[in-house]
Amino acid sequence: MTNKTTKLLLLAKNIKAARKAKGLSQNTLAEILNISREHLAKIETAKRTISLGLLFDMCEALEKTEQELFNFRE
Numbered sequence: 001m002t003n004k005t006t007k008l009l010l011l012a013k014n015i016k017a018a019r020k021a022k023g024l025s026q027n028t029l030a031e032i033l034n035i036s037r038e039h040l041a042k043i044e045t046a047k048r049t050i051s052l053g054l055l056f057d058m059c060e061a062l063e064k065t066e067q068e069l070f071n072f073r074e
Helices: 003-021 026-033 037-044 052-062
Strands: none
Touching (some): 026 037
């Protein structure tokens, strides 16, 4: 697995964990972000990359900083 792939998987894991910690379903967060639930599911499984604009919107919705989502430490 490449370093890029590893980082995308860790980002996806952090996004999913932040959504769950906030008590949001995929459907609810997808509605807030104006994307489909399927799109969000692919982001959360690293099957699709996230645009910077969407990342910034997601941080706002999840009340997380970009640094928090990119913190790949366990």
